[in-house]
Amino acid sequence: MDEGDRAASLAGGRLTIDLDAVVANLRHVEAATAPARVAAVVKADAYGLGAGPVAAALAGAGCRDFFVADLAEALDLRPHVGGQASIHVLHGLWPGTEALALEAGVTPVLNSLAQVRAWAELARTEGRRLPAVLQLDSGMSRLGLSDDDVAALAAEPQGLEALDVNYVMSHLASADQPGEDVNAAQRASFERLAALLPARPRTLANSAAALGDPLTHGDLVRAGLALYGVAPGPGPAAGLRPVVSLSARVIQVRTLPAGTGVGYGLTYTTRGTERIATVGVGYADGWPRALSNRGAAWFGGVRLPIVGQVSMDSMMVDVSALAPDALGAGEAVELIGPHQSVADVAALAGTIPYEILTRLGRRYARRYVGGASAQGMRA
Structure with a gap:
């Protein structure tokens, strides 16, 4: 390896x-x-x-x-x-x-x-x-x-x-x-x-x-x-190619009964039986805390709402819309990619794309693809 x-x-x-x-x-x-x-x-x-x-x-x-x-x-x-x-x-x-x-x-x-x-x-x-x-x-x-x-x-x-x-x-x-x-x-x-x-x-x-x-x-x-790859003004990024994709790995998935509080401050309460996945990215990785209870991850084209507070090293997403065996520990959900752009994340977080990009933390495994310069530049 x-x-x-x-x-x-x-x-x-x-x-x-x-x-x-x-x-x-x-x-x-x-x-x-x-x-x-x-x-x-x-x-x-x-x-x-x-x-x-x-x-x-x-x-x-x-x-x-x-x-x-x-x-x-x-x-x-x-x-x-x-x-x-x-x-x-x-x-x-x-x-x-x-x-x-x-x-x-x-x-x-x-x-x-x-x-x-x-x-x-x-x-x-x-x-x-x-x-x-x-x-x-x-x-x-x-x-x-x-x-x-x-x-x-x-x-x-x-x-x-x-x-x-x-x-x-x-x-x-x-x-x-x-x-x-x-x-x-x-x-x-x-x-x-x-x-x-x-x-x-x-x-x-x-x-x-x-x-x-x-x-x-x-x-x-x-x-x-x-x-x-981000539109610098209003409107879509016409003619620009996306540069960044970001994924987060699932730590565990739990089935919680109705009325269960989730995360710091228990700011989210399950409305029924829900499956909640904890993923290993938080605000120390540059993922905005402002996305607590409003942002989302994606998996296979399905939106997975963030529930509870984004914490330092992790956050929770509701995976109830997926089949029970669709997502397990170690698998990845999309945070930035085909279903959610840098601009989308910034808009949901009430900030600008510049801040989203510049705050992406050093704890991610970084992978450069394309170009001769990508050789040997994974970290």
Whole structure:
């Protein structure tokens, strides 16, 4: 038994990531946004799915631009994408880490005058221009150079002479709501601010804008959620292939008489004789506690309601609709798959797909399928 098979035999749940589907989704975004380049957003461990294997598959498919949150993620990513790929750090650099970023060949997204000046000072010390991205705050008020900061840079153009600015960028606050007036207002603000600086390629669109608003495409789009097979805006994930499937194993099945309380707080009481299965996945595995008494698992096309509270390591589902011998200890029920998507789970839990993906725990047996990068990557 190899390591992957051993992990699968011991874990309470299995998370399967389809790398071919990730690449197919890259191609879908490329077709929708050409001639813009498509960068892959692989921050937060590729939204919880494993930045190493996911980014390696994307790099193997020709993707050369990657975005992560911080320098630690960039350093971890570099071995998986090769030395020629551009790794952009969205948070910029903590003071004092500029030399480390330069050594790793990382491109910072500069969000403040202090970050601009520190990176430019290193460039002057090195005697060469260093790559950078300038982020402009077009109205989200999260990260980026303010109107005053841009005006200061425009008034002293020599301040940017030490930098090779690859892109100017911004981020839309409501890209997943394409009809919102704020999107047009942010596009206008971005164009106004960018026009004050030396002309450089522009990047504004995330997945939602890339697939929903051609006016935002610019020169580079930054695809994240769409790569992982989830619709980034309202409506179904048309053209995107599901990437994730998740199953949980049954620990035991019990037949309970009417009037029996189930789970912490006894928040569910059996209405008649019911067969209740306990499965080995809980909120410590990233399965939302908010699904208590409202979510479901699936087996053979049959919906199995979650009953009682989702606890740390397990939860209970009502399997009364199945034949008595249909499901036993060690067998698996579907949590995410053909009958229940990531978006479905998020809607039931009152959250967003990003949170569902990024919270999927490390206790699952992980299995990568498809793509040359999947070889030897089961855990």
